[in-house]
Amino acid sequence: MSGPRHHSPGHVVVTAWTCPDCDVAGRTLPEASPECWNCGGPVVVTARPTVPQAETPLR
Ligand SMILES: [Zn+2]
Numbered sequence: 001m002s003g004p005r006h007h008s009p010g011h012v013v014v015t016a017w018t019c020p021d022c023d024v025a026g027r028t029l030p031e032a033s034p035e036c037w038n039c040g041g042p043v044v045v046t047a048r049p050t051v052p053q054a055e056t057p058l059r
Contacts, residue, residue: 012053017043027051 014027019036026043028034034043 010053011050013048013050015045016047016049017045019043 013030015030015032015034016025016027017034018025019038019041021041022036022038024036024038025046026034026037030048034045035041036043
């Protein structure tokens with residue numbers, strides 16, 4: 001058993017955020033510093049969901 005935080009293969013935990021200035025949202029890998037893709041400014045982290053890796057917008 002891997003415990004309650006086991007992650008399924010092919011899934012990744014991401015940092016979900018919103019930018020209140022631009023009213024946009026995005027996702028960033030947790031090891032990266034989240035910043036707004038629109039203005040490049042600071043963002044507000046809203047959640048850390050686990051998503052299928054194919055849906056992760058890696059840039
Ligand atoms: Zn912004």
